[in-house]
Amino acid sequence: MSYLWNKPLENLPEEMTTIWSCGQGACKSWIRDSFSFKDQPICPMCKSAMVRSEKILPILVKTDQEIKHYRKKQRAEEVN
Numbered sequence: 001m002s003y004l005w006n007k008p009l010e011n012l013p014e015e016m017t018t019i020w021s022c023g024q025g026a027c028k029s030w031i032r033d034s035f036s037f038k039d040q041p042i043c044p045m046c047k048s049a050m051v052r053s054e055k056i057l058p059i060l061v062k063t064d065q066e067i068k069h070y071r072k073k074q075r076a077e078e079v080n
């Protein structure tokens with residue numbers, strides 16, 4: 001099952017992620033939630049107030065170690 005380690009990044013697992021979507025109906029802009037937001041963020045496109053929401057997104061991985069961690073988890077899930 002070692003081939004799993006070579007899967008492209010697009011196959012990363014997805015999870016429910018907190019996002020902020022634009023409150024303006026016509027505007028489809030949204031951003032991932034970040035701990036740096038003290039208050040409601042403002043839409044970068046139209047400057048409207050954004051609404052907290054959730055979306056299924058591929059997990060965010062920044063390091064090789066993290067990728068390995070998720071690959072390992074994925075592998076374990078396939079075996080079970």
Ligand SMILES: [Zn+2]
Pocket residue numbers: 022023024027028029043044045046047048
């Ligand atoms: Zn907007």
